[in-house]
Each structure stands twice: as structure tokens, then as C-alpha cells.
Amino acid sequence: MAKVVWDTDVSSLTRVRDEVDAVLEDFVSAREQEAPGPEMAPLFATARRLLLSNGKRLRSLLCVVGWRAAGAPGDHHAVLRVAAALELFQTFALVHDDVMDDSDVRRGGPSAHRTLAAEYTRAGGQRGRAEVHGRAAAVLLGDLLLVWSDTMLADAGLGGRAQARVLPLVDSMRTELVYGQYLDLLSTGRISQDVAAALRVARYKTGKYTVERPLHLGVCLADGGPQLLRMCTDFAIPLGEAFQLRDDLLGVFGDPAQTGKPVGDDIREGKATVLLALAFQSAPRAERRLLRALFGSTNLSGEDIGRVRSILETTGAREGVETMISSRRDATLAALEAADLPPDVTHMLRQIVWMATERIV
């Protein structure tokens, strides 16, 4: 295949997204052809909707840009497949995360277990079993997506040497996610003022996995050197944290139409976020008591959410998190300037920085 040179204009990111989507669509269609029967249709429909419903494709973009930063050798067949494997992995993580947190909504529609429960009922499933069925089926769907992400990698046509560079990174990324999720589970339901602990969870659960690992994967695929990898780390670590901090804010103050998640899920699920730790640190006694009462409560009213928001504002926690995001974004942009990468790569990374920290583009 001829080497494809991408445009360096703003449409590049959109183009990468479209190409990754096409790879995913082809892959799922091929898997569906091999499936044992029409009974599998709900699994495939749910997989397709979650995989292809306008994700940001942040990890794909970072992987492709990392590969370009290292010189983009060869055609882009392999890098698009490595990127698509990251999206399959991310969707696996979301499906299991929603089962674990019992979340109703994902990417603006029902979560996988809710979809599969509804489908079971629609198809005449046994009364009273729908919820249990939905949960079990979503565990299986997550398993399938995890297996697929691996199949996608195996079919990426990496040679033996590229494999030896890429697979250990994939392995680290996967285990880090599981460890981070477990740390998250252990801290769930315990309100705390420990900002450092909340940051540690965020780093494992999201930080490295969302920014550093995808960038490194792209760089290693293109056989980039240790200096470039170090530069990517300097860029990625603060960006990953900023991404997670923005997520904390959007979870409480975001527009559900934009985030695709209902407001207040973190409070409802009792997630020990940095935002909440900051608020709890400096809240007066009565507000602390209120936070403690609402934290982890499954039936929060709109009024309750309003009260929590107000505490997050008056304690300065919201502003504090915004400041933490800004300082991390500054560190990321400074690392980017210092790196002296080709202008088109720098341009794309700068777009990604704003996308990850402000959720624009």
C-alpha cells in the first residue's frame, strides 16, 4: 500500500476518527458473520452502538499522533488497527464499569446492562429475571470486547519486532486499568479529604491509560527512541490528570446532553474524587454533614444535587479543581513547546490538549 500522508489542517483529527470508525465497523461486521446464530443479535447491536456512538476517540488520536511524531513509517494500516484495539478496550472498560457502578446511562443512551435487560424483556424473557440477565449479559459483552481488542491487535499485521515493542505496553495498560478500578472500588463510599489518595486513584484508573499509554503505543509502533518517549511522558502525565479532573467537574456541573451521562453520578455512586476531597477539606461542619449524608445515596433529588453544587462552589473546590487543571495544562503545553516536534504534530497535540481539558472540538 502507498504511504498515506494526512492533511495537517484541523480536519485531520476528524479524519482519524472516521478511519478508526471504519475499521471498527468492518471488524464487528466480520465477527457477526461468524457468530453462531441470530440469538447473538443483542450482543452485537449493543456493541456496535457503544463502539460507534461519537466517542471522542481520544486514545486513537493520541496513538496516531504518537506514531506520526516518530516519523509515521510505512502505511497506516497497522496504526489504525492498534488505535481501534484501544477503542475496543475502552468500550470493554466502560461496559464493565457501568455494571460495577450500576449506571443507567452511557454515551447518551442506556448503558449496556440496561439495554440487554430491556432486550431480554422485549424478546419475552422470564419475568423478574431481566435485571439479573442484563447484568450477566453485560459482563459477557465486556469480556467479548476485551477479547476482540486482543484479536484486533493480533490482526494488525505487526511484525515480530513491532510486537515485542508494543505488547508489553498493552499489557501494562490493561493491568493498570484493572488495578486502578480496584483502587477506585476500595475508596468508593468512603468520603475523604485526602486529595493525594484521590489523585493516585485517578492516575491509575484514567491518567496513564488515557494519555501516556496510547501515545507511547504509537511511538513504539513507529520505533521511536527513548528521548521521544520521555517527552511524551512529560506531556502526558499532567494531561491525564487534567483529563480526569475535568471529568470530575463535568460529572457535577456538566451538561448531560454534552457528557452523555446524568449529572451527579459520582455523588450518587460515592466516588472519592479530588473535587469532593477538596470540598470536604474546607467545608464547615453543617456542610460536611450534608455531604456525608448525600454521598453514596442512590436516590438523590435535583434539589440534593443543587445543594452539593452549592457546597462545591462556596468551599472553593470547583475553583480549586479548575486551577489544578490549568496548572497541569500549562505543564503539558510547556512540555510540548520544549519537545520541538514537527509543526503538524505539535498542532494536533495542542488541539488534543484543549479537547481533553475543556472537552471542546
Place this chain on the structure above:
Amino acid sequence: MAKVVWDTDVSSLTRVRDEVDAVLEDFVSAREQEAPGPEMAPLFATARRLLLSNGKRLRSLLCVVGWRAAGAPGDHHAVLRVAAALELFQTFALVHDDVMDDSDVRRGGPSAHRTLAAEYTRAGGQRGRAEVHGRAAAVLLGDLLLVWSDTMLADAGLGGRAQARVLPLVDSMRTELVYGQYLDLLSTGRISQDVAAALRVARYKTGKYTVERPLHLGVCLADGGPQLLRMCTDFAIPLGEAFQLRDDLLGVFGDPAQTGKPVGDDIREGKATVLLALAFQSAPRAERRLLRALFGSTNLSGEDIGRVRSILETTGAREGVETMISSRRDATLAALEAADLPPDVTHMLRQIVWMATERIV
């Protein structure tokens, strides 16, 4: 490394088990060294217990014997790791299966989600969250085991050509298991007299994955030819079915001390087994009504189990399943005779046939 020639006496199977155990133990210890902190201890303790508590290692044995049938080229470093990857995969499947079925017991001890819930409570976890936590943590533990099984394969030191032979088989095995489990979920809670449907679920869920795929993996690892693969299929398909049918019987008539599972789980969970389909087919009206009432009932008494057993006896279902096992075992042994394999391989396979269908050795 020098080529290791195994004994051909009865102790061979034991020796393979011990060697696979050692590989697993080393692997888990190495992973534990890299884990982010002491908080991970419950995950590792649970993984270790389930992985190393006297499983039959049926899949490992079949993989190693398949490799020997194809001439056992090179040393046995790689085949032991492929076998260990099968055990990690099998343990992943059990952990998620128990979450899905809400089973209390596995391999004679508490299931993973029960263990992790108890550990959470012991460590001072939030009251009322233990069950939800245990389930979520077991989903993560299963994910981790699935990732590990893949890491084990990647570290098996297969060359590019062995990889190209082995990985597609692994991929098929993994997706078949998920599809089989989903078929199983769909049929759960629906009592039926459809023996063919129950056999189809068993074939996907257990049959191919327990016998044929592990044998083929061993053969392909050793670059065995299409004729040997076909012979393995002839041997494996009836054996896989017989294995699952024995499982059905042991679930109702087995000794919990031997099976490591409480009696009657299949009835309690509403599993559409061949055994039950046969009984339902020929039960008189009153017995049918009773079966329908007890099937899928979460609080079965010992007396209820006794009633179900009695119906399974009087309808001839138990005997029918024994006959199905025998005829499949005959087919398997006939395939083995026809294959004309080296005597030590034939000897080991014959032992495995009895182990899988009678659960002896």
C-alpha cells in the same frame, strides 16, 4: 534447553499438573511484585487460591498430550505456558460464571465474589456495600485473569510461525466460550424438553472449549498436520459432550466433597440441561408441575432436591444421560483406536477419557 522426555507411566499426568502449577505460581508471584500496592492483596490471594486449588487441569493435559501426539518438538517451555494460559482462561471463566449465576461455592471454597465481599467487610468496608463490592471486584478479578492468560501466551516464546498457527485457535476458543455462555443465559430459567437445544448450548459453552480446542492447540504448537487435527476432532467432540453430560449428573447426584460445588445448583439457577430436558419430556403431569415449580427457585430445601432427584430417576432421565455418556465415550475410544498414535500418547488419552467422563484419576 535439552528436550525433556516424559515418563509414559501413570505418573505422567500428575507430573504435567505439577509443572503447570509451578508455571502459574511463578507467574502470579511475578505479577504481584509489580502490583501498585498492598491494597491489591485480596485480588492476588483470591486468584492464587482459585488457580492453584486442585483443578483437574483437563485442558492443560489435553494441550500437552496434543503436542506429544504431534511429535513434541523442542523443549516443553512453550507448551507448558500455553497450557498455563488455558488454566488462567478457565479460571477467568469460572469467576465470571459465578458472578453471573450468583454461586456461593467454587472448588470447595467460597466463590470469588463471596471471598472478596468477606474480605471487604473484614477490612472495615462500608456496611451494606459488601455484596455489591464483592461482585464488582470479582468482575475485575475475572478481567485480570483474562488479561493474564493473554500475557502468558505472549510470554510463551512462540515464534512468529507458531503464533500464526496458535492465536487464531485461541481466538476461536475465547469467542466460542462467550457465545456459549450467552446462549446459556438466554435459556436459563426456561424449562424445556428440547434436548437438542440443551446439547447445542453444552457444545458451545463447554464441549469444544474443554477438549477439542486444547488438543488442537497442542497439535498446532507442534505443527501437526491436518490428518492429526481431524483425528483429534473425532476424538474430542463426543468427549466434550460426555464431559458436559457428566457435569449435569454430578450437579444433581454428585458428592459435594468431590465436585467442590453444592448439590442442586443447576436446578436452583434454572439451567436448561440435557438431564432436565429428558426428565421434563417424559414426566407425568404432576411431576412436570413440580419440576416447573422448583426449577430456578433460589431457596430449594434438601427435601426439594430429593424430589427432583426422584423424578430424574423415575422418568429414566438419569439412566438416559448415562447411556448418552457411554455411547459418546465409545465413539471417543473408537476414534482413539483408529488413530494409531504412539502407545504412550494413546495411554494418556485413554486415562483422560475416563477422567473426563467418570471424574476419576
